[in-house]
Every structure is written in structure tokens, then in C-alpha cells.
Amino acid sequence: MGRVFSQSERLTDAMRSVFVELLVHGPMSRAEVARRLALSPSALTKVTKPFIETGYLREQLTGEGPSTVGRPSQPLQVDASRMSFVGIKLTADELYAVRTDLAATIQEETQRTLIDHDIDNVLGQIAQTVADLTEEDRPLSAVGISLAGTATPSDPVVHTSPFLGWSQLPLARLVEEAVAVPTVLDNDVRALTAVQQWFGEGVGHSSFALITVGAGIGCGMVIGDRLVTGRSGATGLVGHLAIDDRGPMCEQGHRGCARAYASSPAIRRSVATALDRPELTFDDCLAMARDETRDGHPVARRVLDEAGTALGQIVATVANITGPELVILSGEAVHMYEVCADAFQTALARHTHWTSTPVPVVVKPFAFNEWARGAAVTALQHLLLHR
Amino acid sequence: MGRVFSQSERLTDAMRSVFVELLVHGPMSRAEVARRLALSPSALTKVTKPFIETGYLREQLTGEGPSTVGRPSQPLQVDASRMSFVGIKLTADELYAVRTDLAATIQEETQRTLIDHDIDNVLGQIAQTVADLTEEDRPLSAVGISLAGTATPSDPVVHTSPFLGWSQLPLARLVEEAVAVPTVLDNDVRALTAVQQWFGEGVGHSSFALITVGAGIGCGMVIGDRLVTGRSGATGLVGHLAIDDRGPMCEQGHRGCARAYASSPAIRRSVATALDRPELTFDDCLAMARDETRDGHPVARRVLDEAGTALGQIVATVANITGPELVILSGEAVHMYEVCADAFQTALARHTHWTSTPVPVVVKPFAFNEWARGAAVTALQHLLLHR
DNA sequence: GTAAGTTCGTTCACTGTGTCAAGTAAATGA
DNA sequence: TCATTTACTTGACACAGTGAACGAACTTAC
Known part of the structure; x- marks a missing residue:
């Protein structure tokens, strides 16, 4: 037994x-x-x-299935x-955690504000979170941790984390020692991709790409049934794709950069600046663009059209290069899709190589705990495949 | 035996x-x-x-190697x-063929002008070529055929070939029947990538991308030690990548399109048109840009700088998305690299995601029979891996 | 209602690939 | 000379997965 x-x-x-x-x-x-x-x-x-x-x-x-012969x-x-996993997503100031079962169904969730970025304090908060989420009679099978950056399960070291201020930190090993449970570290977008591969829209596809929109723009890929992990973990870096050379500017000084067009902070900023209304939120902008009475507020409408166009070009570029069977659109800001679907589809068709048909695109609604769930699935996959 | x-x-x-x-x-x-x-x-x-x-x-x-203990x-x-392969590259009006050994070394080569695009005639010419290249006492192990388009070894059918005027043609099967030797059909760029993977610069790398410049711009990829074959064979379609939206125009009406900047016909055309000298060849343009006495002819210089910039952006984009360990630059027109290396490297650095270092790039000189050799290696790989 | 047909699942003997343990071969170095 | 190191070989063996035969549980035809 x-x-x-x-x-x-x-x-x-x-x-x-x-x-x-x-x-x-x-x-x-x-x-x-x-x-x-x-x-x-x-x-x-x-x-x-x-x-x-x-x-x-x-x-x-x-089951009372359709009766067949034989x-x-x-x-x-x-x-x-029969198994439990804890997944933790680290951001600059928060720690989101979930406990899932073997089917990646979320059983419990927590959230914790990081005291600071001191490693021992963060480790303490992680250990406490894991302890809180663990059930008495059911030991954890594995813990997964995800964050933005170039970590991979095979090189589970945070090389440089700009927003956490760490460098060369063997986080997986440290957490494993602190909680006494096998721990896997991976990039956050790759973790989300793993969820789609086994439990989401990617099931049944040997290749697909996941594009996330939110604070930034991310891209994870499955090719030949395998999650792609590039040179030192760097794949799917579509955030700074050049859309044109005259548009809005990102923090890195790129004009017409993808994230300056399509990330949710950039969209909010564009509308707020043009209207001189700094209090506007991202969702305000979406509502303004959606406004039926006057076919959408002209500023918000334009900004979202341009965002949709940029997203369409990103998806087309990824699809042209890697040829996925499917593209999944997700992330904290995917709900903007319905407001810019036309511009998106137009740009997608326009930038798809003329010898191909546009790649099928599926929009996947996003819940805030999906990041942590991704970390749990990473741990789960690692346990089942590499043990 | x-x-x-x-x-x-x-x-x-x-x-x-x-x-x-x-x-x-x-x-x-x-x-x-x-x-x-x-x-x-x-x-x-x-x-x-x-x-x-x-x-x-x-x-x-x-071997008289460095003496060690033991x-x-x-x-x-x-x-x-111990084995021979024939590889054939089909273009709109020519058929290039080579016979190689197991190590992909070319033993013999031929070339034949296609009479027309009638399938029976082409099959006849292929069969004749194969017969000519086959040695008396050494039977062929396999035949490989490559052409531009979306064919793959697992779906060895020419679905639509614009330049040959074929559609839904089971070419591999027909050739196999005609020459009585196992025959494999694949896309030409993927075939070249296979050469690099086993016998070229890709050896020892689990992932790399091959970018070809010539009449068009192609891209083949190896990810996780496997040659990437996208949805219905469509991968690496970087030819129409949008570089900007004001530059020269390609045949598909895209302004600032990659192939309008960096393909050899486009380069030749740009220089010839600006100077109203229609007789100029591609190599003339390179010579003019290289001209030491006055730091290069200004028109040719500018056109080649822009070509290098476009190429750099293509390589950076592919590298950002798929994260290869290495990029190999090749194709009939790679020798243009030395004339535009500075612009290329500048653009590569500029478009590489800021969290990464630019991908290592290797320039691989190209011989005209490399395409046919690629077809032979495709056949060889297929025989060794899938039989 | 019985027989035939079909598909699912089990049992058991067996094949065949790769490992383990032990031993041999061929060099270096003291 | 002999210990040490590394390369290779041999033969017994483990064991994962197969094949063939068989039993189980249903539908369909008559």
C-alpha cells in the first residue's frame, strides 16, 4: 500500500x-x-x-454510456x-499560494504580503504558507514556485531577479530544506503553459503557444509535446517585439514596442494621459472603449484598437515562426480581448504568412490564482515525469 | 552479413x-x-x-592520442x-541532385533543366537522375526530395506548389514507385537544417535556428534535439516579418517586409532602381557596397546596411521567441554578411530582449549543392531514425 | 431464448534487451 | 616488478512487455 x-x-x-x-x-x-x-x-x-x-x-x-457491441x-x-501540491507565485510584494490535488483542482488558497525581500524572511513566509496549506493527515507530494525570470526546473536558481533584488540564489534548494518537501522552481509563464498542456485548452495538441497579457506580455510554448525551455530559460520574450517605430515608448526606450501598446498599464497610461485623467483604471478604459452610446470613447477606442492590432501581430509572428496548432490567449488582462477582437483578428490575418491560414485562437478567462496553480502543476509534472 | x-x-x-x-x-x-x-x-x-x-x-x-592512464x-x-543516398532539390525550372555517403559527403552531383512541369515528365527526369547517380555494385539506401512548400516526411504530399503548379500530389509515393527505393519528401529549409543538426554547426547543440538568405528568407529550427515541424509543415515563415511600415514593398504588398529588405533579388533591385542601372547583378551590388576607396558606394552601402539591419532583427526575433543556443546564418546569399556585419550586429543587439545576451551567430558559407545535400540527409535521418 | 458475434480484460509462458558481477586486457607510474 | 587505472568481454540473470489462449459481458440475428 x-x-x-x-x-x-x-x-x-x-x-x-x-x-x-x-x-x-x-x-x-x-x-x-x-x-x-x-x-x-x-x-x-x-x-x-x-x-x-x-x-x-x-x-x-x-457508465450508462451509449450501448455498443461487445x-x-x-x-x-x-x-x-491521493496527492496534494502547493504552488506559490512570487511577485515583488506579494506571495500567492494554492493547494491543489492531482487533477490541479484548487483546494485552498492564500495570499501574503511580503515583509521585505530579505531571503530569510521570504523563506520564512514561504514555509509558513506551506504549513498553513498542508492538511494534517495528507502530506504534500511536492511544492512548486514560480516567478518572472529565467529559472527552470533543471537550473533551479534565481540568477537575477530585478524586482526581488536577488542574484544567484538557489531558491528551490533553500525552500526544499525549509519545508522538507521536494520543491521545483520555474518561470511563471512556463508554469501557466504547463497548466494548459495537461489540464486546459492545450490537451490533445502536440504543439501550442500561450500568450499572456497583463502587466507585461508573455509567451510559453509546447512543441512536439514538450514544454520549450530555451537557452538559459529564455523563451517567449515577445514583450518588446517591435510593432512599429513611431508608436508609444516602453521603459526600455523602444518606440512602438509591444508592451507599450498592449500591456494593461500601458493601455491605462495612454488613455489617462491623453485625457489628463490620472485616476482612470484599466477597467475604466475598457468600459470607455466599449461604451455603446457613442460607439466607444474615441481615445479609449483608438488605444484599444492599437492594442488589439499589436496583439494580433504578436500572435501572428509567434505562429509564423513556430507553427503551433493553437494559440491560447490568457493573462490578467485577457478580458480586454472582447473590446479589441476586431482589430486583433484583422492584424492576425494581415501578418499571417500568406501561404498559411491564421492559427486558431482560443481566449481563456483568467483568475488571479492561476499563477499559483501553474506553480503547482509544474511541481506535479516534475514529480510524475522526472522521478 | x-x-x-x-x-x-x-x-x-x-x-x-x-x-x-x-x-x-x-x-x-x-x-x-x-x-x-x-x-x-x-x-x-x-x-x-x-x-x-x-x-x-x-x-x-x-590513435596516437595523448597517453592516459589505463x-x-x-x-x-x-x-x-557502406550506404549511399541520393538527394534532389526541385525548383521551378531546375533539378539539382547529389549522391552522398553515410556521412553526408557528396560523391557525385548533377543538374538537369526541367522540360516542363508535367508530372510524368518530372518523374521521368527524377528516375533518370537517380539511375545516373547510382553505382553499379552499390544499391541506394534511400532517396530524398526537397522543395519549397509545406511537405513533411510524415505527410509526403505536395499540397500546393505555386511555382510547380501541382496540388495534392503524393510525390514521395510516386517517386518511390518509379525508382524502387524508399523515398522521403521534405521542405527544403528543414532539409538544410537537418544537415546542420547532424553534420554541421548544430552538432552538440540541443537547440538552434538556421536562417537562410537567398531568393527568399527561410528559417529552420531544432528544439530539444528535434527538428521542428509545425502545423501542416508551416514553420519558420520569417520571410514576411514586418520590419517597419515605411520601407520597400514585397510582391505581397507588404511595406517594410523582411524579404523586401534582405533577399538577394530585393537588394539587387533596390540598387539597380535607385541608380537606373538594370544590368547590375547582386554581386555587383556587394562589390559596390564594399568598395574601399570611397567607403562604399552610398546607394549600395545604404541598401546593404538596411538589409543587415533587417536580418539582425529577424534573428533577434526568432531568438527572443524560441531561445536557441545558436543561430546559423546560411543560404545562397550569405556572403553578403561580411558587407553588412556591423548593421547586423547592431540590430541584433538592439532587438535582443534586454534580459538576455545576444544569441551566438555563426556564418556558414553556402555551396549551390547544399540544397540537394539537405535532401539526402533528410533521407538518411529518416532511414536511421524511423525504420 | 439460444447461438453467434464482438469487444474487454486476465492469465501465463516466453522473448529479448539490457544490467550486474566477475574477469581479462593493456596501458601508466612507482 | 607490481599496484593502479581504464577499457572491454563474458555469461548468468532480471524483468518489462508480448502473444496466445481463455473467460467475461454485452449486442444482434434468427
Whole structure:
């Protein structure tokens, strides 16, 4: 009992892939799994047995499915409650955390304001958060931490974090020592991409790109069923893509830079400045652009059209270069999409290479705890794939 | 004898990976291969034996290497002459072909002008070319065909070829029937990328991008040791990347388009038009820009600076998005690099995301038969990996 | 209501790939 | 000379996954 995922017992390739297949592609009969993974039926009996004995897999009550010929199948389902993960997203001044089960469903969440950026204090706050989220009788399987920057699970060191003021900090190891649970560190956008890959819109696609809009613009990619991790963790750096050379300017002094057009602070600033109304919020701007009575306020309308155009060009550029099956649009500010959909689609079509059809785009609503959930999924993936 | 690569005997994973390791990473001792592939030493004795017996691997005379402690190693080398491949590159009016050995060394080459685009005639010319290149006593192992477009080895159909006027043509199957040798079809840029991956600058890198300049601008990518094949074969479409919105125009009506700045016909046209000298060739333009006596002809100088700037921006964009370890610059017109290196490097640095360092760039001189060689390597890779 | 057909899942003997442990080979260095 | 180091080989063995035969549980045809 309980020895299947213990560190002593090593999973075979077949066991791992069968379990992941069932976790990601929902309840499925042994026969179905065997077909999808090109395994023999007998292998499935053998491989699933220990999982069922230890409770990680359960045989579903035979569903009242559409009756077919032959013996009805016996769907297998992962018991998501058998494991818990904590995911933590670090920002400059906050710490967002969630506890999820094996299916990445959020069970509990917290938030904490960082006292300061002193490492020991942050470690203390992380340890406290993990302790608070851990249930009495159910030990954590792994902890995931995500932040902006170039960390990767294989090089779990914060090399330089401008906003936290750290450099060369082996954060994963320090947290692991503090909480005594295996800990994985990864870039925040890549963590979000992992969520989409296993539990979101990316399921069933061997390649897709995730574009996030919010305080900045991010991009994560899955190519050939694998999450892309570039040279020293640097991938998807679309935030400063040159849209034109006359537009608004970003903090780095780039004229017509993507984030100067399409990030939520830039949008807010453009409208507020043009109207000399510094109190306007981002959502105010969206409301003004949406305003039906006069076809939208002209300033907000223009700014959002330009934002949509920039986003469309970003998506087209990423799609032209990497050729994903799908692009997922998400992030704290995705709800701006409905206000600039026309401009977006026009720009997407315009910048898509003429020999291709525009890539399918899915808009994925964003909840504020998705970042932390991403960290949890990173931990989960790491545990299931690399242990 | 000779049964190792016969279609009846299937290679095990270990055999395949050992053979490819030795082919790609040069002569190596068994012990070294074992370490690199995480296999046991005994596995290497066992796996190597049939290859040596059949002559695909040879034990090298113990090299006079720097003497070390312990028993000297016995380097193993692939006998490249044991297999032959024919690679064919199709363009609108020519057919370029080479025969290579297992190490992708060109043994013989031909060129043929296409009579017309009638499929039977083209098939006839291909069959004749293959027959001409085949040696009496050494049968071909595979034939590779490459052309511009969206074909891939897994979907070996020419869906639409604007310049050849074909659509939905199962070219690989037809050629295979005509020449009675396994045939692989792939996109031309991806084929070139395959050459770099196994026999060029990409060796030893798990990710890199290849940017080609010539009649157009192409881009092939290896990510996580795998050649990227996008949605229906469409990847690396950087030719129409928007550089600015005021520059020269391409055939698709894009202002400031990458190929309107940096393709060799566009460069030639810009200089020729500005000077009203239609007879100027591309190489004339390079010579004028290089002209030491007056720091280069001002028109040619300016056009090439702008071309270099565009190229730098393309490379930076690709690198920002996919994060390759290396970028290889090649194509029929790469020799223009030396004339615009400064502008290129400036633009590369300028457009590289500020959190990264510019990606290392290698310039790879190009011979006209590299395209056909690429086709041969595609066939070779397919034979070794997917059989 | 029975038989035939179909698909799902299990059992058990077996194949075959790669490992482990032990031993041999060939050099250096003291 | 002998210890030490590294390379390679050999043969017994472990064990993951397969194949074939079989039992289970349903639908459909007559």
C-alpha cells in the first residue's frame, strides 16, 4: 500500500505513461489506453494493478454510456485526492499560494504580503504558507514556485531577479530544506503553459503557444509535446517585439514596442494621459472603449484598437515562426480581448504568412490564482515525469 | 552479413542510438558512447558486435592520442561508404541532385533543366537522375526530395506548389514507385537544417535556428534535439516579418517586409532602381557596397546596411521567441554578411530582449549543392531514425 | 431464448534487451 | 616488478512487455 509513488519503487516507462495518459485524458478504459500508447492489452492489466491496489486509480461504475457491441469497457480514473501540491507565485510584494490535488483542482488558497525581500524572511513566509496549506493527515507530494525570470526546473536558481533584488540564489534548494518537501522552481509563464498542456485548452495538441497579457506580455510554448525551455530559460520574450517605430515608448526606450501598446498599464497610461485623467483604471478604459452610446470613447477606442492590432501581430509572428496548432490567449488582462477582437483578428490575418491560414485562437478567462496553480502543476509534472 | 539494416531485422533503440551517436559525434570509444547514452559497458559490446561483423562500424587503429592512464580506448568509426543516398532539390525550372555517403559527403552531383512541369515528365527526369547517380555494385539506401512548400516526411504530399503548379500530389509515393527505393519528401529549409543538426554547426547543440538568405528568407529550427515541424509543415515563415511600415514593398504588398529588405533579388533591385542601372547583378551590388576607396558606394552601402539591419532583427526575433543556443546564418546569399556585419550586429543587439545576451551567430558559407545535400540527409535521418 | 458475434480484460509462458558481477586486457607510474 | 587505472568481454540473470489462449459481458440475428 502506498508504495507505487514512493521514492524507493521506481516507475517503469509504461506505468508512468499510462498514469499520465489517464490523468490528462480523463477516464478511459484499459483497451483505449493500450491503443493510444501502442501497448498490448496484457500490459495494461499488469501496469494498472498496482495503481488500483494502492488507490491511485479507481475502476469507475460502468457508465450508462451509449450501448455498443461487445463487453462494456471498464473506465479507469485517477483518484485526484491521493496527492496534494502547493504552488506559490512570487511577485515583488506579494506571495500567492494554492493547494491543489492531482487533477490541479484548487483546494485552498492564500495570499501574503511580503515583509521585505530579505531571503530569510521570504523563506520564512514561504514555509509558513506551506504549513498553513498542508492538511494534517495528507502530506504534500511536492511544492512548486514560480516567478518572472529565467529559472527552470533543471537550473533551479534565481540568477537575477530585478524586482526581488536577488542574484544567484538557489531558491528551490533553500525552500526544499525549509519545508522538507521536494520543491521545483520555474518561470511563471512556463508554469501557466504547463497548466494548459495537461489540464486546459492545450490537451490533445502536440504543439501550442500561450500568450499572456497583463502587466507585461508573455509567451510559453509546447512543441512536439514538450514544454520549450530555451537557452538559459529564455523563451517567449515577445514583450518588446517591435510593432512599429513611431508608436508609444516602453521603459526600455523602444518606440512602438509591444508592451507599450498592449500591456494593461500601458493601455491605462495612454488613455489617462491623453485625457489628463490620472485616476482612470484599466477597467475604466475598457468600459470607455466599449461604451455603446457613442460607439466607444474615441481615445479609449483608438488605444484599444492599437492594442488589439499589436496583439494580433504578436500572435501572428509567434505562429509564423513556430507553427503551433493553437494559440491560447490568457493573462490578467485577457478580458480586454472582447473590446479589441476586431482589430486583433484583422492584424492576425494581415501578418499571417500568406501561404498559411491564421492559427486558431482560443481566449481563456483568467483568475488571479492561476499563477499559483501553474506553480503547482509544474511541481506535479516534475514529480510524475522526472522521478 | 548485411542483415543489420535489412528491413527484416529491426534495430533496437540502443543499437539505433549508438549508431547515430557514432555517426554524428565522430569516432569514439565504446566506453565514451556508454557514458553519453547512459548505457552499461556490456551493452556496448553486445550492440556493437553485429555492426562490426557487417562492416558498418570499424575499429580504428589505436590513435596516437595523448597517453592516459589505463588501457587505451579503441575508437569506433562508422564506415560511411557502406550506404549511399541520393538527394534532389526541385525548383521551378531546375533539378539539382547529389549522391552522398553515410556521412553526408557528396560523391557525385548533377543538374538537369526541367522540360516542363508535367508530372510524368518530372518523374521521368527524377528516375533518370537517380539511375545516373547510382553505382553499379552499390544499391541506394534511400532517396530524398526537397522543395519549397509545406511537405513533411510524415505527410509526403505536395499540397500546393505555386511555382510547380501541382496540388495534392503524393510525390514521395510516386517517386518511390518509379525508382524502387524508399523515398522521403521534405521542405527544403528543414532539409538544410537537418544537415546542420547532424553534420554541421548544430552538432552538440540541443537547440538552434538556421536562417537562410537567398531568393527568399527561410528559417529552420531544432528544439530539444528535434527538428521542428509545425502545423501542416508551416514553420519558420520569417520571410514576411514586418520590419517597419515605411520601407520597400514585397510582391505581397507588404511595406517594410523582411524579404523586401534582405533577399538577394530585393537588394539587387533596390540598387539597380535607385541608380537606373538594370544590368547590375547582386554581386555587383556587394562589390559596390564594399568598395574601399570611397567607403562604399552610398546607394549600395545604404541598401546593404538596411538589409543587415533587417536580418539582425529577424534573428533577434526568432531568438527572443524560441531561445536557441545558436543561430546559423546560411543560404545562397550569405556572403553578403561580411558587407553588412556591423548593421547586423547592431540590430541584433538592439532587438535582443534586454534580459538576455545576444544569441551566438555563426556564418556558414553556402555551396549551390547544399540544397540537394539537405535532401539526402533528410533521407538518411529518416532511414536511421524511423525504420 | 439460444447461438453467434464482438469487444474487454486476465492469465501465463516466453522473448529479448539490457544490467550486474566477475574477469581479462593493456596501458601508466612507482 | 607490481599496484593502479581504464577499457572491454563474458555469461548468468532480471524483468518489462508480448502473444496466445481463455473467460467475461454485452449486442444482434434468427
